[in-house]
Amino acid sequence: MSLQVYTFRPNWGLPAGGPFDLKLLSWLNLAGIPYEQKFEDDTRKAPKKKNPWVLLDGEPMGDTELIIDLLSRRHGIDLDAGLSPAQKAVGHAWRRAFEEHFHQVLEWELLVHQAGAQFMKADMRATMPPVIGPVVFTMMQSHMRKQLYARGIGRHSPDVIAAKGKADIDAFAAYLGDRPFMFGDQPRSYDAAVFGLLAPTVYWPMQTPVAQHARSVGAIKAYCDRMKERCFEDVAATRLKTG
Template sequence: MTESALRLYTFSPAFGLPTAGPFGLKLEVCLRMLDVPYERVVADNSRKGPKRKSPWIEDGGVRLGDTELILRYLEQRYGKVLDRGLDPDQRSRAHVLRKMLEEHFHQVFEYELLVRDDGWAAMKRHLSAAIPPLALAVAGPIIRRGFRRHLFERGIARHSADEIEALGKADIDALATWLGDREWFVADEPTKADATALGLLAVTVRSGLPGPVCTYARSKPNLVRFVDRGLARFFPELPAQA
């Protein structure tokens, strides 16, 4: 990778994936769709980003956060456009799919990862690889309280565990029905919506989290095949799933 290559700052690898962050994974897929060279930089402190969230990029003198704003910049910067061949109906459906995944299902996943006790236990095992035990003992509860407050403000953590489970399973059912026996969600070739779906579903399926929604997602063969297909296509360097 050359010194002038775009730098992508994202969470460290986990679950056999190049990054634990679903939005970082989405952005990497889009960069590979656009054939834009980049260097992945591990940055587990998202507060260092320009919008205090992960991922973000540095491209020359430009620092930019938020995947949609980053992709808009990249299309203008490199003259390559995602989803160029979609018709208006496909674009509309792709937009709806992305928003459901990013604005609703992502909250469910974060709840299972960071609020549920079994999910938090798995998260602590991941964090322990990068954070010394004493520091994790101090920082861990602070991180967890921050996410619990964040999810309460966004809305999902205002519900009971049973209500969140029902909402998450409804999302999974909708995704499985939408995909059906097709390879991709919107068109014959992958789109930005597929990159978004791969980012969220890969961490859901591959994390092994014991929460009811993640477990339910793994029971949907077409969604598991979608994850396997997407990772094999865009990250051929990853070991094949047994």
């Protein structure tokens, strides 16, 4: 099997610059499935015009949930084996909450909130050719502003958006309690999804209200550190050891 994973370029100490990239890479590393990572920031090249996407035996495929389902079946790997139907339902609900709601808050903070937009623009200026960075940022901001209005979050005031995002963070911290991962000692597919969406708020240095709040909640920061270590640092160390 050949698997190429197209992600945004790495940044801020993480192996890729997008939340769904981090979800997919975390899942692949936990599942032990080998892949080659390619960097592509232009989502227009993706089969569904969304990042990330893969080439699986040369066939393009988008949407992390569909990719994970297919690879799970092909490899006979189920990170959720042993969970009860009720636990899977809870995991499913958390995944949806983070991917469908929290994702909107994250994108709004990053591209529309003044502090996020400033941070993102500076990053693009530093990593793209002169003049191009600010132009690409302006186009991206206008596209995402429309998309976030259509999805719903962009219709609210900044205070309401901050309150909604913080409510997701606090609810997840309360749910986790003192468990290392969502369902105990080992990370499941649901952890890969929630971590992917949480990691940018925790590790990217943007000074926006929900990101600052996420960093200040000890259980959230510790959960992300555990996932980062398990999904990326341990895997890198094992690869080094086994060559």
